[in-house]
């Protein structure tokens with residue numbers, strides 16, 4: 061590999077979430093970049109080779125279908141606490157993205173559930189880093205219909221599968237500020 065450790069360090073540290081209001085609306089990311097993000101997702105670590113990720117990609121007219129679906133489900137599920145502005149956001153937010161990747165975990169029962177969620181999370185990080193390398197914006201959201209069990213079928217998920225949220229992808233118009241983290245030393249114990 062001709063990638064230096066410094067380049068890997070830079071990529072990881074510079075990876076930022078970029079949110080829909082920061083995207084250049086109407087600018088489309090080339091599908092080939094999305095394909096590369098998905099290909100790299102599939103190289104995530106996977107215990108017993110279960111490869112528990114399942115993705116559905118929405119773009120073009122698909123984004124409208126996604127928006128209509130999530131807004132309608134919000135209206136149905138939250139009738140008691142319905143808020144018009146939240147409904148409108150559910151309709152409009154997806155249309156700011158170039159692509160939305162629904163993140164699913166297909167349950168195999170070969171390993172504990174936690175391991176399959178962890179493996180899909182690694183796959184998402186691979187997509188985040190790939191987007192960063194291509195200068196493309198993205199962010200993982202667990203908003204929308206993520207926690208509605210009834211929503212799973214729309215994304216090809218059944219039974220004990222889980223919907224883990226959505227990766228919004230768009231061309232960056234307004235870059236994110238530098239990231240912030242507390243010193244790792246506060247969260248590490250060395251035993252020597």
Ligand SMILES: Cc1cc2nc3c(=O)[nH]c(=O)nc-3n(C[C@H](O)[C@H](O)[C@H](O)COP(=O)(O)O)c2cc1C
Pocket residue numbers: 075076077078199200201202203225236239
């Ligand atoms: C599992 C998961 C779920 C997230 N869900 C949301 C979300 O619903 N809304 C949101 O604004 N950001 C969400 N984020 C993104 C975080 O806001 C973001 O990672 C955080 O602000 C740190 O910024 P960075 O990714 O640029 O380091 C989520 C991140 C993860 C890992």
